[in-house]
Amino acid sequence: MAPADGPESGIERLHKVMARAGVASRRACEELIIAGRVTVNGATARIGDRAGPADRIEVDGAVVTWDPELVHYLVNKPRGVLSAASDDRGRRCVTDLVPAAVRVFPVGRLDADSEGLIIVTNDGELTHRLTHPSWGVDKEYLAHVEGVPSRGSLTRLRGGIELEDGKTAPALVSMPQPSMLRITIGEGRNRQIRRMCVAVGHPVLRLVRTRIGPLTDPALRPGEHRSLSADEIRRLHRAARRGD
Known part of the structure; x- marks a missing residue:
């Protein structure tokens, strides 16, 4: 028997899924759907549509990330820290600056002598988009x-x-x-x-x-990190999409 719709099955009304992912309030998500700004698996969504974990939801062309296992951190890398997930010589890596609950990787590189913003995540699709030369996120x-x-x-x-x-x-x-x-x-x-x-x-x-891309944070001090908001993740996808 197929699972019933609801949070337990992962299949819910689309506007509820979008709200749960942090896109906007349920009412605002309904308005986005009515305006034709939402697609599910490439097709324009309609009020009453449902979506599940296997579906690709986009708002204005930006992917809605709603997998609870995905994490996205913005890190201010200090000088001397490696842009790597690990180091066989025991040197400090940028992944040491974020919570160790899941395995994550830096997006792109900053050489050890350089400082500043770098994204650390386990989101493979976003990583590909931000690092692939054809998209050219500035x-x-x-x-x-x-x-x-x-x-x-x-x-x-x-x-x-x-x-x-x-x-x-x-x-x-x-x-x-x-x-x-x-x-x-x-x-x-x-x-x-x-x-x-x-x-x-x-x-x-x-x-x-x-x-x-669209992300900057002058208040983030060297060695500090913070989670990206749902809106920031969508803006990153949108920035990468310009090169499609």
């Missing part, structure tokens, strides 16, 4: 560099730098104060910002990632 960095870059150096950084593994894509670059660069890139090459700055004659002294 990331913003503050780089304290040697010397004061000239206008010509800034122009070179903006237009793309020829590195040993190919030319970088155009970047957004500004200098909010002398020797401090704000650089936004959509690529994720190894030590890319550092290599770009060396190429224009201004090695990086300190590098801090301040934004991942």
Whole structure:
């Protein structure tokens, strides 16, 4: 006999599932469905539809994450901590900074000498979207560099730098104060910002990632973490979807 609808079976009215996932109140979720902004497995949803754990729910193209076993943390990685799940030499890893209830992995990398925001999760789909080069979710960095870059150096950084593994894509670059660069890139090459700055004659002294797609949190101190909200997770999916 098939299980009856309800929380125990995981199959419920769609607006209840959405509300349970933190999308909005039940009434607001009904309004989203009526407005045609919700799909289930690619089909536009209607009031009265039901959904279960195997269904893919999207709001405005962003996936609704409602698996209770999925966790999503935003971490402010301190300098010297590895962007890894473990280290055979016993060095501290970014996964040591979050609760150990489930096995999690960092999304992308920040080299050991760099600091700032990194996502740690067990959500494989979101990880793929945020790291796959075809989606190009942008990331913003503050780089304290040697010397004061000239206008010509800034122009070179903006237009793309020829590195040993190919030319970088155009970047957004500004200098909010002398020797401090704000650089936004959509690529994720190894030590890319550092290599770009060396190429224009201004090695990086300190590098801090301040934004991942739509996410930033200046109140999060080095070594601290917090869980992402349902809205932040949807915004990350939406940012990655722009490259579809």
